[in-house]
Amino acid sequence: MWGVPIRIAAILLIAVLLRIVLHFAIRRVVDQVVSGIKRKQNVDDTQALVASPLAAVRVVQRTRTLGSVLNNVVTVVISAVALVLVLGELDFDVVAIVGAASVVGAGLAFGAQNIVKDLLNGIFMVAEDQLGVGDVVDVGPAVGVVEAVGIRVTQVRDVNGVLWFVRNGEILRVGNMSQGWSRVVIDLAVPYDADVEAVQDAMLASANELAATPKWKRSVIDVPEVWGIQSISDEHVVIRVVVKTRSADRDTVDRELRARLKRATDAMGITLPSLTSVVLTGFDSASSVQGSKPPHTVPTPHQPAPRGRRR
Secondary structure, rough: OOHHHHHHHHHHHHHHHHHHHHHHHHHHHHHHHHHHHHHHOOOOHHHHHHOHHHHHHHHHHHHHHHHHHHHHHHHHHHHHHHHHHHHHHHOOHHHHHHHHHHHHHHHHHHHHHHHHHHHHHHHHHHHOOOOOOOOOOOOOOEEEEEEOOOOOOOEEEOOOOOOOEEHHOOOOOOOEOOOOOEEEEEEEEEOOOOOHHHHHHHHHHHHHHHHHHHHHHOOOOOOOOOEEEEEEEOOEEEEEEEEEHHHHHHHHHHHHHHHHHHHHHOOOOOOOOOOEEEOHHHHHHHHHOOOOOOOOOOOOOOOOOOOOOOO
16 A cells, blocks of 8 residues: 555655765865865955966866756756656556657757757857857857856957857857967068068067067967068068967067067168058968978989880
């Protein structure tokens, strides 16, 4: 008589205990990661991490987001399994119920496919670390600095201060300008009758002087290059100089290099028609990723054809 209620109670008790244990394990792992970062950064709360390296902020947010997702998944799975087992104990046709639930779930998923798309895309973005707090990104609908990364919505603030709430499902590609390295590309337009070789030497000397200065030495991660003449018109010649920098320091290096180029050309008595920073795109960008130096290949030895004997 009491067999069915006891079994149902046991199922519910085991489900609750299992949920508590798994949630505790997930929360402990998340707390250990977050506490380790805070202890390393010497702060007590997450907001204080804003003043610390942004990598710490993104790791904390990523860990907490994935922990929240895991908690929700554990709750849904345990609840579903417990419900099926309880219905089986009450002599319901579990197969029919599961089939009906599958149909209802498919209908709900189709009706809420945009929400499901947002959630799945958000999970993959967070798990793969495609972007994080403090990154300068181009996500299509908005370009700016990432302020928060959620499972459904990513918050991006643009240069005008507008905070954009971008649905993760609408993000088809992410252009992250804060990961790895960046490149300062400046086109210097000098008068047509100027000594091009002397200008190129002065440009390279200014860039090398910038790279050797202690204040900027950490920001520049490769030897500056002059890519030579980019275009010629009846009034001026455009010469390009390139400096590879850390992503976070690109804009400051860009401004400093332009100021130094201005001083160098003033010292040569050259009046600049224009001094422009360039963003490479398309094939121009793809072919120049490794710099101006062409790749070195091993030449294929040439085997001369055997000559026939003369008789």
